[in-house]
Amino acid sequence: MNTISIDLETYSDVDIGKCGVYKYAESPNFEILLFAYSVDNSDVTVIDITKGEKIPDEIISALSDPSITKWAFNSQFERICLSEYLHRHYSLATHYLSPVSWKCSMTWCAYMGLPMSLAGAGAVLGLEQQKITEGKELIRYFCVPCKPTKANGGRTRNLPMHDKDKWDRFKKYNIRDVEVEMAIQDRLQKFPVPDSVWEEFWLDQQINDRGIAVDMEFAKNAISFDAKSRESLMNEIKEITCLENPNSVMQLKDWLIEQGMEVTSLDKKAVSAMLPTAPPNVQKVLGIRKKLAKSSVKKYQAMENAVCSDGRARGMFRFYGANRTGRFAGRLIQLQNLPQNHISDLAEARQLVKAAPFEVMELLYDDIPDTLSQLIRTAFVPQAGYKFIVADFSAIEARVLAYLAGEQWVLDTFARGEDIYCATASRMFHCTVVKNGKNGELRQKGKQATLSCGYGGSVGALIAMGALESGMKEEELQPLVDAWRKANPNIVNFWWAVDRAVKEAVLQHTTTSTHGIKFICKSGMLFIELPSGRRLSYVKPKMGVNKFGSESVTYEGSNGTTKKWERLESYGPKFVENIVQGMSRDILMYAMAAFEEYRIVAHVHDEIIVECPEEVSVESICQLMSKTPPWAAGLQLKAEGYEGKFYKK
Incomplete structure (x- = not known):
């Protein structure tokens, strides 16, 4: 057998x-x-x-x-x-x-x-x-x-x-x-x-089996506090509007029109846009609606659903959940999309939810739903006698992109430990940019461009990343894109070198390469072989015409929006995104494999959560995580972390 x-x-x-x-x-x-x-x-x-x-x-x-x-x-x-x-x-x-x-x-x-x-x-x-x-x-x-x-x-x-x-x-x-x-x-x-991928799969299964402890006393109190807060807010909005059901979009729209407001939508963006010019009573109602829209309690309920009899939640991760890059997908509680923490007294707020009556919480915090939302991460705790060390890679995708493209000034910036957004803005605007200092207002533009433009993104990508909300004007976005591309010529060249290599491989049913990446087209498949040796796979590739009338490579896959299996189109910058995210994933797996002697209980994007004895230091974990894989010689990695008795970000 x-x-x-x-x-x-x-x-x-x-x-x-x-x-x-x-x-x-x-x-x-x-x-x-x-x-x-x-x-x-x-x-x-x-x-x-x-x-x-x-x-x-x-x-x-x-x-x-x-x-x-x-x-x-x-x-x-x-x-x-x-x-x-x-x-x-x-x-x-x-x-x-x-x-x-x-x-x-x-x-x-x-x-x-x-x-x-x-x-x-x-x-x-x-x-x-x-x-x-x-x-x-x-x-x-x-x-x-x-x-x-x-x-x-x-x-x-x-x-x-x-x-x-x-x-x-x-x-x-x-x-x-x-x-x-x-x-x-x-x-x-x-x-x-490959055997190496099966070994990664087994490691993933061990992490899923181990699970992560949940402070269920805290989580249950959070659910109770949320219910009391919602009841109080609902009574307040009913008192102001006299509506039978203020949750009804139609009823609330009619009430707002009666107050002289022009209303087309009540989504988050529309409500935020109405608030500044609304009369005081409308501001109050819209503010309450924003509080009620917080769905923090659903995460706590997901914890209650998933936690096993020993107090640990298991099965949080789907190995190869993103099948074009091999990255993980979240399951059940969905650790990948938890709200971040911004309140300064996190530990005190957490203790209030765990031990104090609701009335004390209500007295100290104006926005209970938002506070509970920010506390979600803190429900995850180490087992007794242990602590969490949480470490994550600093700007991993920006480092990998620059490494593959040979954009040396970016690599030098990281090597010197300098702020990449200031350095980017300095090159884009031909001046010295210092965070909170000389020309510091330009740093935000460098940041927006860095986060939006690396994979061929243009004006639409900047808008999607919140450029307009941050105060930029729409007419300055295209010049910003142009300036970023001029400052990063090797990355732009990398996009189109990959584009040419993919097209040649598909047209000739052959193997091509560029920038240390192989492109293999055979037996009805296109494979992109990463430096690690792992391959990204694309089903039934062929040449087609994109929505702009230009020649492009198409393949069959699951549409990320509709979830339907259909023919998708791609081009150089999009393939580069897959390559960079795939290689970043391989670096994460390399680090996770090195943590064999520690207890990894969770990982979120480029972050690893370790449950370890008190004597283990943050520095030792970060050093181990920063070790460069042999197949990425010359790539400088940096991990930063913290320790504590609960998870936070």
């Missing part, structure tokens, strides 16, 4: 979408219904556990045998569910089965730029065997609780005996999923995932 391909059908009364697989499997009412498997690509066998059928002993042994590779589509689900099953029925896997020796065909699809769904991947690959489409309906019937009705005798769960025909179809569906998984593996076998 070398490999086993597995698919499970399970039941739990916990909502896996809200709570994740770790809490789902932890439920006392969790059980495995069907276990379908194939050993070494043999015919698929299904074990009907509901009928008392037993998983063969050699299969049970293989599940924890590191020499046997276990395959599944989204293998985290099968591994965690089987860990719980073995723990309950075989006194094995006291925690979770080691992820090492488990591989995931969904991750393989992501690596290849394919849809991250079994049905989607099968369709794009044109497999003969396709996922059975009625599966969702069968899962709803057998795998989740049902509503009690007169027709079903008041039961809260459907069992096999309640519809034997459906159950037979469900077993066929279970078998088919394994067959489709194996067909995907067979189709992709000439493009194997």
Whole structure:
């Protein structure tokens, strides 16, 4: 026995979408219904556990045998569910089965730029065997609780005996999923995932298994404070407007019109625009509406949903969640989009929520929803006797972009430890710019241009990054773009060198290279090989015409906005963005692998959160994180960090 391909059908009364697989499997009412498997690509066998059928002993042994590779589509689900099953029925896997020796065909699809769904991947690959489409309906019937009705005798769960025909179809569906998984593996076998990426996958699974502790006393109090604050604010707005439901956009619009206000929208931007010229009573109402619009409580509720019985939230990260760059995606609580902290008395505010009555909080803070929003990060805490060290890379994408493009003045600026935004503004405007000093007002323009223009961005990118809100005039944006590009000629050259290399590779079905990056077009795929050796994948590339009537490369992929699988177009600067973000991701993974002796509990963008003993220093963590990978010789990295008893930013 070398490999086993597995698919499970399970039941739990916990909502896996809200709570994740770790809490789902932890439920006392969790059980495995069907276990379908194939050993070494043999015919698929299904074990009907509901009928008392037993998983063969050699299969049970293989599940924890590191020499046997276990395959599944989204293998985290099968591994965690089987860990719980073995723990309950075989006194094995006291925690979770080691992820090492488990591989995931969904991750393989992501690596290849394919849809991250079994049905989607099968369709794009044109497999003969396709996922059975009625599966969702069968899962709803057998795998989740049902509503009690007169027709079903008041039961809260459907069992096999309640519809034997459906159950037979469900077993066929279970078998088919394994067959489709194996067909995907067979189709992709000439493009194997590198061992180094599987090692990264195992590290990711270990971090997900470890989880991060949540101060649930604090989180529950925050939920309670939010409810009281909202009730108070709602009573106040009702008193001013006399509206039955001030949450109704239509009712509030009508009231504002009665007050002489012209209203087309009540979104955040529109409300902010109305505030300066509104009469006092309208200002009060709009201010309350802005407070009520804060959705901070949802994050606390997500914590309550996801946290396991030991107080740790698990399954926060999706490995290869962004399949064009390989970057992580957030799950459940979504650590990637938490609000930042700006209040100075963070620890005191946190302690008030945890220990003081609501009335004290109300007395000390004018905007309770905003305060609770800023405190969300502080709900994450280290276990007793440990502390957090949080370290992140300084300007990682700007460093990587300059390194690949050979923009030496940028690299020299970083090497000297100087402010990159001042240095950029100095080159753009041909003068000395000092932060909070000589020509300091130009620093903001240097910052806006640096953040907006690196990947071919122009006026639209500057506006999207808040240039107008920061006080710039629209007529000065194009000259700002031009000045940035003139100051960074090697980066501009890099865009178009990549553009030419990609086009040549696709047109000639060959391999090209520029700036240490390889572009390989073969077998209906375009691969971009990064300095680390990892490849970015683009499906079915071909030449097309873009919206401006120019020749461009197109490929098939998931539209980031519509989520539909369709043909997408790209060009040099966009490919450069993928390359830089992909390489930045590889540098993060290199640092995470070096932290093996520490307990990484979370990571957010370019930041790593370590749960460690008190004697570990911030300096030692930052030094370790700043070590340059051997495949990026000459790239100077810098990590900065802090330590504490809760997470913040």
